[in-house]
Amino acid sequence: MKKHFWVFFIVMLLVLLPFTVWSKGQQEKGAVKLTIAGRDGGYGKAMQLAVDGYSALHPDVSFEVLKLPGASLYEKVVIDMKTSVGTYDVIMIDDPVATQFQKAGWLANLDDLFKKSGKSLDPDIISTAVKLGRYPYADNGTLYALPHVGNVELFAYRKDIFNKLGLSKPAKWDDVLTDAKMIKQSEPDVYGVVFRGVKGNPIVAGFLPIYWAFGAKVLKDGKPALDSPQALNALNFFLKLKQYAPKGVSMYNSAQVKDALYGGKAGIVTEVWPSWVPKLNDPNESLVVNKVEVTTHPGEVEKSSPMIGVWLLGIPKASKYHDTAFDFLLYITGKEMQVKMADEFGIAPTRDSVYKVSKLISKYPWYPVQAAALKNAVGRPRTTKWSELENIFGTYLQLALIGSMNAQDALKEANAKMTEVLE
Amino acid sequence: MIFLPAFIVIVFLTVYPIFNVFHMSFFKYNYLSDTKKFLGFTNFIRIITDRLFQKSFINTIIFSAAATFAEVGIGLFLALLFYGFFKGKRLFMIMVIFPMMISTMVVSSIWKTLYHYDIGLFNYILKSIGLHPVGWLINPKMALFSVIIVDIWQWTPFAFIILQAGLNTIPGEIFEAASIDGANYYKTIKLITLPILFNQILLVILLRTIDTFRIFGKVYALTQGGPGNATETVTYYVYREGFTYFNLGRASTASIYILIVISLISVLYIRNIMREEK
Numbered sequence: 001m002k003k004h005f006w007v008f009f010i011v012m013l014l015v016l017l018p019f020t021v022w023s024k025g026q027q028e029k030g031a032v033k034l035t036i037a038g039r040d041g042g043y044g045k046a047m048q049l050a051v052d053g054y055s056a057l058h059p060d061v062s063f064e065v066l067k068l069p070g071a072s073l074y075e076k077v078v079i080d081m082k083t084s085v086g087t088y089d090v091i092m093i094d095d096p097v098a099t100q101f102q103k104a105g106w107l108a109n110l111d112d113l114f115k116k117s118g119k120s121l122d123p124d125i126i127s128t129a130v131k132l133g134r135y136p137y138a139d140n141g142t143l144y145a146l147p148h149v150g151n152v153e154l155f156a157y158r159k160d161i162f163n164k165l166g167l168s169k170p171a172k173w174d175d176v177l178t179d180a181k182m183i184k185q186s187e188p189d190v191y192g193v194v195f196r197g198v199k200g201n202p203i204v205a206g207f208l209p210i211y212w213a214f215g216a217k218v219l220k221d222g223k224p225a226l227d228s229p230q231a232l233n234a235l236n237f238f239l240k241l242k243q244y245a246p247k248g249v250s251m252y253n254s255a256q257v258k259d260a261l262y263g264g265k266a267g268i269v270t271e272v273w274p275s276w277v278p279k280l281n282d283p284n285e286s287l288v289v290n291k292v293e294v295t296t297h298p299g300e301v302e303k304s305s306p307m308i309g310v311w312l313l314g315i316p317k318a319s320k321y322h323d324t325a326f327d328f329l330l331y332i333t334g335k336e337m338q339v340k341m342a343d344e345f346g347i348a349p350t351r352d353s354v355y356k357v358s359k360l361i362s363k364y365p366w367y368p369v370q371a372a373a374l375k376n377a378v379g380r381p382r383t384t385k386w387s388e389l390e391n392i393f394g395t396y397l398q399l400a401l402i403g404s405m406n407a408q409d410a411l412k413e414a415n416a417k418m419t420e421v422l423e
Numbered sequence: 424m425i426f427l428p429a430f431i432v433i434v435f436l437t438v439y440p441i442f443n444v445f446h447m448s449f450f451k452y453n454y455l456s457d458t459k460k461f462l463g464f465t466n467f468i469r470i471i472t473d474r475l476f477q478k479s480f481i482n483t484i485i486f487s488a489a490a491t492f493a494e495v496g497i498g499l500f501l502a503l504l505f506y507g508f509f510k511g512k513r514l515f516m517i518m519v520i521f522p523m524m525i526s527t528m529v530v531s532s533i534w535k536t537l538y539h540y541d542i543g544l545f546n547y548i549l550k551s552i553g554l555h556p557v558g559w560l561i562n563p564k565m566a567l568f569s570v571i572i573v574d575i576w577q578w579t580p581f582a583f584i585i586l587q588a589g590l591n592t593i594p595g596e597i598f599e600a601a602s603i604d605g606a607n608y609y610k611t612i613k614l615i616t617l618p619i620l621f622n623q624i625l626l627v628i629l630l631r632t633i634d635t636f637r638i639f640g641k642v643y644a645l646t647q648g649g650p651g652n653a654t655e656t657v658t659y660y661v662y663r664e665g666f667t668y669f670n671l672g673r674a675s676t677a678s679i680y681i682l683i684v685i686s687l688i689s690v691l692y693i694r695n696i697m698r699e700e701k
Contacts (some may be wrong), residue, residue, distance in 0.1 A: 075666050082454060100455050199649040248540025248561045250650045256539075384456065388668050399651040404563060 033062045034089040040067040046341040079222045082107035086318030089325040093312040095132040096386045102135030107144040108315040113326040129310045129350045137382040143293020145312035150350035151306040156269040159293040162270045173300045176402045180244035183267035192244025195267040198253045199398035206271040209297045212305035224418035226411045231249040235407040264287045294366035308377035392417045460585040466676040479655040483645035487635040490574045498582025520529040522577045531644030534573045563653035582627045589623035
């Protein structure tokens with residue numbers, strides 16, 4: 001029995017050996033397959049466009065593109081990079097979690113790859129977006145990821161209603177409150193204001209531009225700072241604003257906000273992302289063609305504080321194809337591809353020059369405003385614990401929104417919970 | 424020796440992971456930062472005193488009890504109602520099992536639209552007959568029950584099918600004899616049908632209790648634990664600790680609490696069965 005086993009083992013070894021030599025040879029010859037872990041929806045379609053374009057130029061490179069929902073993408077890439085399996089060669093990274101990946105040392109150093117390729121980072125890419133891919137988070141930090149989608153939060157209002165009521169673009173958040181009240185009183189079929197109220201990331205993302213504009217901070221010197229008078233003013237203002245929002249606003253997520261905006265039901269939308277509005281002026285999709293002004297947020301104590309939410313692209317250290325993956329990164333973040341992705345799928349560019357392309361400006365008239373917002377946007381705190389902090393903040397914000405807690409208690413408890421997490 | 428392969432498989436697929444979860448529950452272990460520190464029973468104390476876990480636990484008990492009770496009750500009622508052969512029974516059975524065949528995410532998406540406060544069908548009907556709209560998913564007092572209703576809609580057919588199959592195994596002669604002896608319909612159910620079906624009813628209760636105790640998909644898709652913490656459940660708590668924060672120590676500890684509860688329920692059921700067999 002033992003003898004048979006060894007004969008079988010040696011025969012199998014001899015049969016498989018040529019295959020391993022052959023496959024190694026294939027790798028060296030340049031038959032490369034890049035596996036991309038990316039997002040679903042419009043982002044996925046844009047990625048496919050880039051992949052098809054790159055494959056046409058480089059027939060020796062094939063791709064497998066995973067189009068995943070945000071939470072699933074995060075889980076998969078964390079587990080893969082932690083175990084150094086190297087399943088993925090290019091990954092999409094939501095900017096707040098980039099710090100975790102960079103600190104853990106899971107991403108390839110792009111500065112080194114730039115040096116190796118003899119190229120340099122194009123200054124056309126907007127620096128606020130590039131900075132999010134650096135670690136430490138500074139202009140001279142090491143580059144670990146390139147900005148792929150230049151998302152920045154914007155503000156929208158119905159200019160037809162504003163004109164009818166004699167209102168002008170709100171300069172301060174207090175003006176928004178007055179305007180929302182007037183809209184509610186005079187337009188029975190339109191909500192004064194609409195925002196995302198779902199707990200966790202959605203409500204936090206919607207609230208931060210208000211919070212920052214009121215001079216409040218999430219973290220101060222690395223410690224939670226939700227128990228400040230500025231934070232309380234901001235939350236009290238948010239609760240006042242709620243009076244003019246739909247009754248079910250606490251369950252409003254991006255789909256509901258978009259429905260309200262496109263269906264002409266929203267007078268003011270305090271949080272608009274570029275990927276939500278590409279078809280705003282398409283009569284087949286929208287009831288408010290040329291009736292909506294997309295602009296920057298008002299200020300209050302501080303100047304307008306739009307939130308940046310860039311999707312980055314990085315190369316896991318464990319990937320076997322750093323050079324090819326890096327070449328693909330340069331291709332997808334190049335001007336030509338960014339123009340195509342913006343034109344076809346409304347993907348927000350990260351290059352200054354793309355915001356000046358006349359074809360795109362005529363399609364998306366808010367591009368100059370969007371570019372300015374991106375350049376002046378505020379990033380979320382750079383901490384490895386952001387997911388936990390955001391969830392705590394989002395839960396207590398919603399408890400205040402639905403009236404289960406008063407503003408002061410909600411902030412106090414959220415602050416205590418955050419302190420616990422950071423300790 | 425003949426059981427060795429099966430034993431090895433069980434050890435690797437069941438015993439080892441459970442052992443590993445037990446082991447990890449004694450540590451502060453973050454998968455992302457790779458920090459691991461022995462804490463003894465600290466995690467167990469922290470989790471059990473965490474107000475969010477307590478709320479999640481109570482919600483899960485309410486969800487499990489209400490959904491199981493309603494599903495088994497309605498399933499039994501339907502099984503008795505549709506006992507025997509009637510025209511179109513095959514088509515009816517296909518229609519009945521339909522909700523079970525749809526994925527939880529699809530079911531949740533449909534119900535989320537129906538429950539929508541402003542544009543949902545239910546509130547449209549309520550408003551059209553002059554009633555006030557209901558905050559199905561936005562009212563903290565209502566949201567958990569709205570999720571329970573979705574589970575009842577999807578899983579009552581399961582109870583119905585098992586109990587229907589159990590009913591069909593009862594020989595018709597027993598009912599005929601009871602009828603000759605003068606037993607009316609309700610007496611027949613009380614004294615013959617239910618005692619014979621007892622084990623099947625117990626089985627359905629056990630399976631549905633375990634399944635509802637692990638409720639995750641519907642909460643994830645319908646409410647994400649909100650509004651506030653009104654629909655937080657223990658599995659959602661474990662998911663967030665494990666896969667959003669990657670705090671594997673805390674996630675393991677919370678999982679052990681779930682394991683203990685499910686084991687207790689299973690032991691109660693098995694003891695009942697054993698008693699019957701004796």
